[in-house]
Amino acid sequence: MKTYAFCPxxxxxxxxxxxxxxxxxxxxxxxxxxxxxxxWLLAILAVDFLLRSTQFSKYSFIGYMSRQIAxxxxxxxxxxxxxxxxxxxxxxxxxxxxxxxxxxxxxxLLALGIALVLGIFSFLESAFGFCVxxxxxxxxxxxxxxx
Numbered sequence: 797m798k799t800y801a802f803c804p805x806x807x808x809x810x811x812x813x814x815x816x817x818x819x820x821x822x823x824x825x826x827x828x829x830x831x832x833x834x835x836w837l838l839a840i841l842a843v844d845f846l847l848r849s850t851q852f853s854k855y856s857f858i859g860y861m862s863r864q865i866a867x868x869x870x871x872x873x874x875x876x877x878x879x880x881x882x883x884x885x886x887x888x889x890x891x892x893x894x895x896x897x898x899x900x901x902x903x904x905l906l907a908l909g910i911a912l913v914l915g916i917f918s919f920l921e922s923a924f925g926f927c928v929x930x931x932x933x934x935x936x937x938x939x940x941x942x943x
Contacts, residue, residue, distance in 0.1 A: 804933065806879030812925065813871055815881050817862035818848070819921035822888065825858075826915035830908065835899045838911075842892035849885035884921070884929035888914060 822841065829837045840857075847856040891914040898907035920926040 804879035804883045806877055806882060808878035808882075809875040810878040810881055811863075811866060812874040812876045813866045813869070814859070814862045815876070816922050816925060817865050818858055819918045821858045821861060823915055823918040823922055826911050826918060829895070829911055830915070833899075833904070835896050838892050838896050838899070842889060842896065845885050845889035845892055849882055849889055853882075853885075880927055880930045880933075883933060884917075884927055887917075887929045887932075891917075 825837050825841045828834070829841075844856050844858045847853055848859055853859055891910055895907045895910045895914070898904075898910060917928045920928060
């Protein structure tokens with residue numbers, strides 16, 4: 797059994813600029829949800845996370861917008877391993893679903909709390925390139941893959 801894991805590794809690479817713009821747009825969706833309470837925003841976000849966490853990432857609306865913004869900004873590309881970002885998208889998907897379920901069940905304060913956590917995660921990635929999912933991955937790995 798593997799006793800350590802820092803973050804999932806993939807043979808795919810992704811432009812870090814696009815990742816950080818994805819996080820910025822995700823943060824914007826979360827802010828809009830917090831101020832409007834519209835679960836449709838979270839439904840859109842959940843579908844987008846689903847696309848980004850699978851082989852259908854090229855169909856992600858947020859991913860497409862991020863790529864266009866990155867091209868417009870004309871900054872230098874910086875390719876990083878896509879594995880951690882795919883895992884982070886899966887975490888975002890789970891959080892989005894939890895927010896939607898909490899909202900539909902009338903647990904508005906719980907939905908808001910989960911949204912704020914997801915918003916903080918997105919902000920940290922956007923502003924500082926700090927991936928919280930990478931920090932929690934070893935714990936999830938130990939829970940899911942223990943012998």
